[in-house]
Structure formats: structure tokens, C-alpha cells
Amino acid sequence: MNMIFILFAVLLGGALLTFFSNKVSGLLRDIFFLLTVLAAGVFFYLFIKKGDTVSFSLAGLNLQWGLNAFGWYFSLIVLGLSTLAAFYALAYMRGKERLGYFYFNFLVSILSMLGILMSRDLVSFFVFWEIMTWSSYFIVIYNGKNVQRNGINYIIFSTIGAYAMLTAIVLVYTNTDSLIISDMITSYPQFTPVLQIFVPILFLMAFSVKAAMMPLHVWAPDAYSNSPMAYSSVFSGALSKMGIYGMIIVFVTMISYLPDSTWFKEIFAWLGAITAIMGTLWAVSQDDARKLLAYSSIAQLGYIITGVAIGTELAMLSALFLAVLHGLFKGALFMAVGAIERQTGTVNFTEVTGLIRKMPWTFIASLLAIIALAGIPPLGGFVGKWMLYESLINSNHYILVIAIFFASTAAFLYCYKFLFGFFLGQEEKEWEHVKEAPALMVVPMMILAIGTVVLGTFPGIILKPADIAMQSLGYAPTEGHLWSMSVLFNEWGDQVLLKPLVYAIAGIFLFFLILLTVKGWKTMRYVTTKDISSSGEVPLEDENLTFSINFFQPFMRAAGPVMKKRMITYYREFGKAIDILFDFTRRIYNGNGQTYAIYVMIFLVILLLLKNNLFG
Amino acid sequence: MGEILQYTWGAIVSFVLAFFVGITYMGLSRIVTARVQNRIGPPWYQNFFDVFKLFSKDTSIHHGIMHHMGPAFMMVTAVMSLLIIPIFNGGSFFTNLNFHGDLIFLIYIMVFGPLGMALGAGQTGNPNSAIGVTRGLSQIVGFEIPWVMALVALMIQYKTTSIVDLMNIQAETGKWLMFTSPFAFIAAVLAMLGMFRYAPFDIVGAPQELASGPMSENGGKYLFVMMSSGAVFAFAKLTLYVDIFMGGANNLIILVVKTFILYMIPVLYGIVSPRYRTEQSVRFFWGWPTLFGLLAILQAAFL
Amino acid sequence: MINDKNSQKIVDIIRNYARKHSLWILAYGTGCGAIELPPTMTSRYDAERLGVRGAATPRQADLLLITGYLTTKSLKRVIRVYEQMQDPKYVIGFGSCTINGGMYWDSYNTIKALDRYLPVDVYINGCMPRPEAVLSGFAKLQELIQDGKANGAKEYKENLKWYRDNQKKVITNWKMPEYNW
């Protein structure tokens, strides 16, 4: 019995146990759930070595599972984030209904992600991919809020992608009578030119749906924002990375063997950049925190896609680094939103303000996560952004780097909006009662946030496995000439020594903070946010002067022209057109016996007329 | 240990220098404004009085920890960019952290402070502060684009992202980059107008509409740190421009002259200008300056 | 060392010198006297020579300028603004109305003597005072500051109860944050 089978057996069995123990008792269910996640993690890292594979045959198909360094790198994201999210979920989901359902799908989606990372053949890849789709779909519709729209959008797009992939798989299978991915890669250069173009495109369709790339992203905002926050962190942090995982494989192993792959890469890099820009702009215009984070996830994935598409060593390194980092900070942010949702009952910036003193830990976590998201030193986000820019500049993508830069500068707007909307602003009587979220929710997000801080100074921790993963894809080792534990180089040899910079920043900050604190300590007073200089007027207790409606209206006016029409409206119109067609076909069956008899006759007549063309 | 001391020493000296020059520039700008308005204006050392008075205020209020820390964030940006940017050519002065960060690090550290201060301003709960912050961030998105375009143009033209290399190149060739890549210089200078926040881009402070916006709740020592960080930051930015476009400076006199000439551009432009609305300002930066930035990139890429 | 008398005196001298040369005024310009400020500040008289300069908010201001009469309604705002200013802070009563009600001596809804409600450091006489007078008022205040005599704020703190009583007599709907510095 191979270890990999056992791992999957553990996960599946745990899922079923969790599901059925729900009937018995809530405590038992939680214990089973947690045990399963932990067991999977421990089992994975203890017993499954890189490079061990297992082959077996099912329904006459030769399938193969195994783990390589690349999958192992992504398993870091999956298992790390899911474990924390599992702890978080225990507190977040307490008192909600259908918990067995939720936990079951949670575990199954973890299983499917690990399966994707460990499947060495196309069929099981597809199988796990579909399992991931439906398990996440069942969680997306968990809340039951306008299920038909969000859920169906998500499932339709995922399935279109999946079927594109299925077509590609079938094509590959027919051309190389093998389903093993490595065989496909080796025989790719011998494909016919048409196939050489279409197979990657079909694969990339599937992956870019999951990676929420323009123009296939329209499912993402609703899906991310409607699933419970405990899962959204996994959903946007880890599950979307499966798309990136596939993309990287396709780009490295197929696209680069195309006769002229540059245009292909350019197109995808630009799609990524456009995704980043539009995602950012839409995120800025949101008032619902979940939607804001959803759009920002789209934007972040856009950066990663660009990095993948460029595909130089530095770009790939930055893409891998950003993938982990996005998992960290977006996980933390979704968790923070979940905490606020749980404590206040709303996630709307225009409703809840001034929580900083009520929920300090949540604030700190989301502050760190936001700084990482904005890519500001000394936190981890800067490292990823820096490598991305340098790779773009070094590989002569000058306009692209401007586009990316525009996106990440505009990201400051929604970053500030997030922090201001929830934590800053006037402190209201309405939210006096709000308490800090339970430790089970705070600790995971704090861990994630601290992770971003550590990576800001010592990116080598993640860059090392990333480097190994890239070597397993056939890149040259990059340690030393592109990065070391806390130093970054670009391909021109310019460097950023993170450690002294971070120390300097900390030193200066502390010095002036101490100066500000010590000077006039006795006569320094805290005054409430109601005691503000508003032209002599005293705001009443119940009137909230916080400015939070149409927060970035002027900027939105400036950026208006590009945001006139949303992508989804085009899809809607297409859908309407198709619906008319359906309605027309429905009318063929008009429920009238005579008509049906006439149909029979017509059929017969047609056959008789065409008998020489049809048969012979 | 020794090098830490040396770094600290260098930081202090450069800070003091930047502080004095910056404050003096502020005073001078007030004089210039007064002269243009046919007034006598305050003495050049007026701003030292102001700063010292603010420092020596007896009492002070704050609205919470972020508000308390806001000015420190601002100061981090100012001092860090001062330390990253070489003040004199060829390291004939303290090479503080010149070799530790490059232009992209600089770009990012330059928005560190404003965001931190914005958080502080947000916590005051003063609507003016929040509005000012939104305007400020929008404006950043505006002028960062031509600014980055100019820098990218330089980077790709000279295949380096470090300021020191750019200075060395100018020292070797003896040509200032403002002549070799003029479009980049124009774009950068237009971006500078937004960076310095004089009229018509003073939409953040806007005393008449927003009661000095983000700083409207800061008095006493907080305002002192703000003003001094502003002075240091201004000096740092001017030095950066001098370094990458005007061949740097070998001694204080040249540096002061060059920086002052540069500094006068936004000041003089501001004196005779009204104030833009926010979207006007943002659109301005996405208009001609961005076009010049594009030209600069094209020139760098293809010429 | 810093605590011993002489050094403290020296420090005070320096501080006062700085304070007197940088007066950031918050002009409470509801009265008709406000019209005298523009000429005072602009090129004809150019008060900026003396380091006088407008401040945006009370938090930043040193000098509260009550230009002319105060209605009972606006008194509350004035007090509020004054209490939001940071020490050291000075008040200049501007025009006769602030001294004795002036032409509104028998009005039912203006306050007569400002110094029953706020500690006024300098009065500028006249209805209304010309810019010269205003400048001289500034000069007078600067003298007082240099001599360390312009400590209305301390006085206000000491006799807070008395001021409060007077204020509450006039202001019916009293609703203010506590003043404790």
C-alpha cells in the first residue's frame, strides 16, 4: 500500500467521518475535522518524499501519482494555509448550520488540491481538478445568497475551462497513446503545428479560469465574496494557485518549445497586466470588504500571471514568491474580514468604523497584511514586487512594467480604504460593544501576517524551495546570482540588501517614535475622535462624521472611462442571445400529437429523398 | 559595531544638513512668494522660529496610537530616502546606504511615509483628514506614472537601476542626463510639481477647503516632526533630481545652487496658479507628463 | 541641570523669542472687524514680516483673534476653538465690541465684555481698528510674550470655574468635552 494512497484515504475517510459525526455531536465533528487536516499535513511532510511515484491502472488507463519539488512547493501554500484556515474555521463557523456539509467540502477540496499537485497523469489531474471545482462550488453556494447567479456563474466558467482541458487531454491522448504528463511533455515538440498551438491554449483556458484571468474572471468576485471567509482565504490564497501551477507547467514545458513563443508570452503577460489594472480599479470602487478583497485577489493573480508569462528566471522566481505571499496576506485579510463580520455583523465600509481600539489584534494583522499587499518595504510584498519589476525591466518589457506599476500604485487606494473603513475614523456608540475576535481566529491571521514580516527580511526562506522547484522545471539554479538569504539582485547586478535597510527603517522609526512619546509626556493627552476641530462645532454622540461614502469619487471620475462597462455584461448579452435560441428549440415540441406524426413522416420523407446521399 | 556607529554618524550629519537646507528653502520660498506679491515677507530664518515654536509647545493631543505614530512614519520616509540618495558625487561624503537600495526601492520607500501618515490622519476621525488623504493618494497615483516612466527610461537606457551608477555614468561621460534624455527630465520635473504639492497641486493641504487636510489634527510636536520631515524629504528629492539628471554635485555650493534652481520650479509655478480639482490634477498627470514619459521610454528603447 | 533656575530662564528666553516671532493666528472672523485682516496680511501692511501667519485649525494656532462682536450663539464656538488650541495660546480682542459691547452695548444677544469668558491678552481698540492698530496690537502681544507676561492660558486654567460659570450663564445648552490642561 503506497503512502500516497494512504494520504488520500486519510483525507477522504476524515471527510466522511466529519460529515457523519456532524449528526452525532458538534465537538466530535470539529475534532475529526481538525485531526484530518493536521494528520494530512503531518503525513504529507513526514512520509511522502519528493520523487516517489506510484503507478496503477484504472478502467484500462495507466495512471500515475507522485510528488516532485514543484508540486511540493505549492503544497506548502495549500497545506499551510488550509491548516490555519481550519483552525480559524472552527471559531468562525461556530453556530452556523450545515457544518458537516461545509467541513466535508473543505476537506475534499484540500484533497483535490493535493491530488492535483501529485497527479502525474492527465486523467487523474482532470479528475482532481473537477473534484476541486465541485467541492469549492458547493462551498461557494453555502451561504445560499443569490445562489443561482453566483454559483452558476462559477460552475459554468469552471466547467468551460475544465472541458477545454478535457479536449486537450483527449487530443494528447490520441496523439501520444499515453496519459503520463512527462510523456506529453517529451512528445510535445513532435506535435503537428496546429496541435502545438491548440493544446496549450486549451490547457491555459482551464488554468486561467481558476486563476481568474481576464476575460474569464467574472465568476471570481461573487465566488470569493460569497463563500464563508474561513474558506475564502483558502479559495483565493491556495485554490486559485492551482491555476498558476498549471500555467507554469504549460508555459515552461510547452510554450517555450513553440517555434515563436514570444507573441504568445506577450499576450499572456499583457492579459495579466490588464487583469491587474482592472481588478485594482474595481477593487478601489467597492464598498463591500469581501468584494474589495475578491477584486484585489484578481489583481494580485494578474501580477503572478504576468511573471509566469515572462518566464525569465527572475520573473518565475517572483511569480512563485508572490504566489506564496499572496496566500499569506490574502489569507490573513480574508480572515480579518471574517472576524469583523462575525463581531459586528457587517462588512460594509460605510457602516462600521473605528474598530482599532476594539479589535487591536485584527487591526495589526490586517495592517501588516495590507503593507505586504501594497508591496511597501520592509514587508514581504516588496520583495515580490521588486523582483517582478526588475525582471520586466531586464527583459525589455518597458510599457508592461508601467502598467504593472500603475496597478500596484492604485492598489494603495484600496489598501488605505480597507484599513480606514474598518479600523480608523470616528469611534461610534453603535460599535461600543464590539469585542476582539476569539483567539482561535486571531492567532492564525497573526501567524500569516508575521510570515509576511519575516519574508520581508529573509525572503531566502521561501526563495530556496522556489529555486529548487524551478530547477525541477529545468531552470538553472539562481541562488547567489539572483538572491541570497536577505539580498536581492537583478540581472544587471544591482542589489537590494534587505537587512541593513530594514534595520535602518526600524531604527529611524523607533528614534522618532521615542522622541514623540517622551517629549512632553506629561502634558500629552488622548482626546476622543469626537473632539475634533470641526469649526468649533461639537459633534453629538450619535452623529458620525467619518467620511466613507464615495470614498475615492474623484479618482473614480478620473479613471471613469475605462470602467464604463463591466466584462460580465457582455457575457450576459451573449447568454440572452443563446436563451432565445433555446426557447426557439423548445417550441419544436409543441405537445400536439398530429405535429409529431407529421415529424415522423417528414423524417421518413427526408430519408427517402436523401437515401442515395446517406446510404449506398 | 564600528560601521553601525559610522552609519549612525553619517545619518545624523546628513539629517542635520538636510534639515537646515530644507527649512531655509521653505523660508526662502516664503520670501519669494512675498516678493512676487509685492510684500517684504518674513526673514529667511522665519521657518526656524516656526519649527522651534512648534517643538516647544507645552501641550499636545493625539487621537490614538496610529495618530501618534503618523509623523514618525513620515520621518522614516524622509530619512530613508535621504540615506539612499547619494548627496555628493563619488562618495566624497558619507555613503550612507547608497549601495543598499536602488531606484525601485526608493520609489517604494517614498510612499511608505505618506501611507503611514494617512493612517494617522485617518484615526483622528476628522473628515477633513480623510478627504485630504483620499486626494493625496489619488494624486500619488497621478504623478507616480510619469515619474516612474522617467526612471524606467533612464534604467533601460543605461542598463542599471542604481543611482550611484547613473551618477558615475554622468561623471564619466560628462553629459547630464537632462540633456541626453530630455523627455525623461521633462516628465520627471512635471511629476515633481505633484510631488512638492505646491499650487495648483496643493489639493491635499488646501487650507481653505480642508483646513490643511491630513495635518488638521496635528499641533505642537507632531506638526514639528511633520514640518521637519517635509523639509528633509524635500531636500532629499531635490538631491535625487540633481543626482540623476544634473550630474550630481561635488560640493555643498553646487548642490545648493542646483537644488535651489530646481526647487524654484514648483514654487514659482505655484505662486501664479490657482488650485486644481482632484480629478483635474490626476488627469493632468496622465496627460502630457505621461506622454513625455512614453517619449522618454521610446527614446531610451530605440535610440 | 535643565531644572535649575538660570538655565530654565535661558530656555524660557529662547522659547519666548521663538514664540513671539511665530504667531499663527486663527481669526474668528464673524464680526465686521474681519474685513481689516486682509489688508493687514496683504502687501500694504504685510503682517508676515512679524512672523504672523494664518493657521488652518485650532490645533496648529497660537493666537485666537476675535474680530468684533460675539453673539451668544457664536460664543460657544469661540470657547470650543480656544480650548482646542495648544498651550501656549493667546487671545486678542479686536475692536470695541469685545471690550464693552461697543455699538451693541444694549443688544440682547451679543456678549459685552469678552474677558468674562476668555482670558484676553491684548485688546485692540477702535471701531474698527485700522491695520496699523492691529499691527501695534501684534507688537504689544509680542512684547508681552517676550516678557513672559502673556499667560492668559494659565490664568484660564486657574480660574476655570469662574469662567465656566460665566460661560454657562450665557450658553444654555452646555455640552462640551472636559477641559483639563
Add this chain to the structure above:
Amino acid sequence: MVGSPVLFIAVPLLAAFLIPLLGFVWKESVRILPGLVLLYLLILSVTLMGQVMQSGTIVEVIAGWSPPWGINLVFSPLTGFLTTLMILMGFIIWIYSYRFKNVDFHEAVKYFILLLLMITGSVGIVLTGDIFNQFVFIEITSISAYALTAFYKGRDSAEASFKYLMIGSLSSMFLLLAIVLIYSQLGTLNMADIALKAHLMKPEFKILALIFFLTGLGIEAEIFPLNGWAPDVYSQAPAPVAAAFSGIVVKAGVYAIIRVIFTLFDVSGTHQFLIIAGIITLIIAEMAAIKQERLKRMLAYSSIGQMGLVLVAFGIGTEEGIFAALFLMLNHAIIKPLLFLSGSYLVYHSKDKFINETDGMAKHIPLTSFLFALGAVAIVGMPPFAGFWSKWFVLSAAAHANMILVIALVLFVSIVELVYYFRVVNRIYFFPKRKEIEPKKPTINALIAMGMLGIFILVIGFYPDSVTGYLHSASHSLLEKGKYIQDVLSIGQSLTH
């Protein structure tokens, strides 16, 4: 030899006549007897299946009349597989409808007789080796089907039944014509014999006969546009009957048509015809299905679409394609009855069976809803459930035959299918329940029946190898025309000499 294929015809017919008589003795026997019969036949068919897998086809000669003159039953891997499937379905449907009409004795008698007859007829269609005999069985099936459709004696059911009858009569007419043509030409009715002598036939007659066959059997196999009767029938008949239609009768029709095409005639172009007809049927049925407001109609259209897909798979013509088609038939025979059976409980008390009347049923009848959801997920081909494998094999077969367009259309259609199934599932699980409709708890035997089907779905999904062996040999035996002829006729010689 545990028993001969004859029993598949004889025993149920006998039972069908015994039921009323025994009913007078002991009422409950009316319900028990069919079950016993079906169970016995199930065991028999499984054992025979094992035998056939070991040692080739069993050909049973009735009444000593050796082929090509007499009637013979052919229990080849293919027919055996289909027989087993049908008997199994019949057994499950019997379990489901054990308590059906348990108040009204006479109704129950009718129901079970007709059900048995229908199953017998379908099995006969599959087993017989003689086209006229097959025609007779088709008539048996159809007549009992008409009666079962009109079982509720309601206005709509009567109308549906009448439509069915009308079209069905057309079908039998054409079949008869085709048979007459063949007999006039070759003077034989034995399939093997016809297949042997087909080349002697005049081409135009041959093609005419083929066309009549296609029309007549196409009506049974629900090819577009001959399937107008189907939606009404499915939606008006009682749930178990609808399940039996989709699980048994349609399969028989499809078998008949492929037998004609693969064995009887050697006419080129029939495969293309199958593909074209199948694709059209598939697309039109699915498009119509997505616009249905009534649950059972939706299922009916979906079932038609599935049959179209089966025809496409057969039309590919390669062994892999036939394998895929049989797999598809198997999955459809398991999943669609599950959907009908559980769906009928979801809309049990609602008068006109609207989809939006299933809202929020999951809270009240969780197991049924779960089984319906399972069936939905399985039939749209989501791994790791049964539907995925059949879809995969169809696609790979199409790809091996370089039919990219087929692949594209099939996938497009399955997206449509996915949409309307998931809409229903969402409604069941996530919509507030309607006040006016109170849910009906399923009886225990119904739960058992549905549970069995659900288990089949999971087993095949997780371990397809459990069935692929049979399917392979079945598909193999369909293609080996010569072996079929030889098997059948050799028996004849052996008897004559």
C-alpha cells in the same frame, strides 16, 4: 447449465398470468411474486453471463425448429449484458414500487402485470434472434407501455398515452413493412440468416427496408424528430414507469436499432447517419430541456439527449466507441432511474410538478435530495462519479476517430446539461421551502431502491474496472458479425444433421 435463455421469456409471462390468480388466494402475493421472478431471473442472468464470458455465446432454439426456420434466442455477451441490466433495473423498480397502490388491489394487479410484461418484452427484444419475433416483443412492450402511461387515467396521461399509441402504431407499421420487404426478398426472418444473405437483396429494397427499420425503431429509440411522444409519456407516467422507460424500454429500442445497423445490413453510411441523428437529437433535446419548468419533463428531455449521445457513440463505430456507448447505456440506465425515482418524491405533492416547487426540500427529505444531487452530479459527468467515465470514453473514442466537432458539440451540450441540473440542485438545497407544499417522506423500500442505485453510481465511479470487462466483451461481440452468424447457424446445422 443452470437454465436456458427461454426462461427469461417464459417465467415472467407465466408469472404475469399467475399474478391475478394467486391474488385471489393471497393478496400480498401480487406484490411478492414479480419480485421473486425478477430476482430469480437476475441470478440466472448473472450466472449465464459468467458462463458466456467463459465459453462463448449461448444460442437457444425454441421448439426444436432449428434456425433459420425456427425462433432462437441468442445470449451473447452483448445481449446478456443488456438483459442483466434490464432485469436488474426491473428488480430495483419492483423494490421501489413494492407499496405502489397498496390500497387498491386491482390497480396493483394491473400495474405489476403490465410491468412484468413490459420488462419481458424488452428482454425479448434483446434476446431474440428473429426479426418478426422481435417485432412481436416490441408490440408487447409498447402495448404494456401505453397502458402504463395511461395508468393514472387522468386527462393528461390519457392524452400522452394516446400520442404514444399514435406514434407507436406508425412505428409498428413501418417495422412490419420492413419485415415484409425482407421476407419477400430473402424468404427468411432469422437475423443471422438475413445477415448472411443480405448481399443477395436488391440494393434499393435493402435501403428501403433499412429506412423503414430506422424510422420504426427510431421511434422506440427516441431519435429526433421521432421522439415527440417521449416527454409527455415520461412526465405523465408514474415515476417507476418513467424510470422503467428510461432504464429498460429505450435501451431495448436502441439495441434493436444497432442490431439492425451492425448485423442485419452491410450498408455504408449508416454510421454517419447515426452520428448525425444522434448529434441533432442530443443538441435539440438538451436545448429544450434547459427551458423546461416541470421537473419530469426536464428529466425526459435529458434522457432523450443521453440516448442521442449513445447513438453518436455507436456511430463512431470503432470498438472503443461501442464500448463507450455501452458504458453510457449502463450509466444512463443506473442514473436516470435514480433521478426519476428521487425526483418524483421531490415533487410528490405539488400538482403540476414545477421545478421551483422543489425549493428547500433538502431540509425535509435529506436523503432523497442527496440522492438526486448525486444523480445530477453523476449524469453531468463530474468525476469521480459514474458519468465521468462514460463521457471520457466517448470523447477519447471520438478523438481517436478524429471527430473534433463531435467532441466540441458534446462538451457544449454537457455544459448546458450541467446548468439545468445544478439549478435544480441549488433550488433543492438553498431555497426557502414553499409553504403550500408539504414534503412526502419516501417509503423504506423506495429508499432502498434509490440507495442501491446511488451505491452503483459510487462503485462504478470509483472502480470502473468492475464493469469494463463485461463491456469490452460485449462491444467485441457486437462487432463480430461473422461469429454471430456462425454461432446461430451452426446450431441449426448441428440440429439438422
